[in-house]
Amino acid sequence: MKSYRYDVEIIHLLVSPEHAYFGRAKDGAADVPTSDAERVELVAGKGIVGDRFFGKAAHMDAAVTLFAVEALESIASDLGVGPLDPLLTRRNIVFRGAHLAPLIGEEFALESHGALVRLRGGRPAHPCAWMDKVLTPGAHAAMRGRGGLRCQPLSTGILHRGPVTLLSPVPLEPELAGTATLLRPTRLP
Numbered sequence: 001m002k003s004y005r006y007d008v009e010i011i012h013l014l015v016s017p018e019h020a021y022f023g024r025a026k027d028g029a030a031d032v033p034t035s036d037a038e039r040v041e042l043v044a045g046k047g048i049v050g051d052r053f054f055g056k057a058a059h060m061d062a063a064v065t066l067f068a069v070e071a072l073e074s075i076a077s078d079l080g081v082g083p084l085d086p087l088l089t090r091r092n093i094v095f096r097g098a099h100l101a102p103l104i105g106e107e108f109a110l111e112s113h114g115a116l117v118r119l120r121g122g123r124p125a126h127p128c129a130w131m132d133k134v135l136t137p138g139a140h141a142a143m144r145g146r147g148g149l150r151c152q153p154l155s156t157g158i159l160h161r162g163p164v165t166l167l168s169p170v171p172l173e174p175e176l177a178g179t180a181t182l183l184r185p186t187r188l189p
Helices: 069-079 130-134 139-143
Strands: 004-015 039-043 064-068 093-096 107-112 115-124 149-153 157-160 162-168
Antiparallel strands (some): 039 157, 064 149, 107 115, 107 162
């Protein structure tokens, strides 16, 4: 099997034991502990140790969310606002230089400090309406098609913030990391 290697950077590793965005946005986000970790432990089939989705049956195939910071930079540019905080998106692993959309349905790996963590790209990470409240008005719509990738960890291992190698079975185009992918047309009128 051919493997393509891409040097990327993990700039944030978000771990939160509880959900912050639920209920009505006008009531504000829940005050929950969140850490931007230096390293996280992924467990095969379960997710990130200590995270709100770890071991939850409903999230086994999508326990870890990857996100390209270039998407958030494009959104800020499109909306004419200053820099947006990537941690407010509540995505677990925020990259610089990672084109994620082609990894849907693919098995790939991240090499961090000499160790490999294998993942399966699942479904796109669709944004919630909370993005208009916590990022900026219009962010919810602007984030559609570039909200990241929900993944299932296939192996157990440690990821560290900093330079990593993304090993992909398909070619990626890092310059498209911030570009929205084509969404299916809605069936609603």
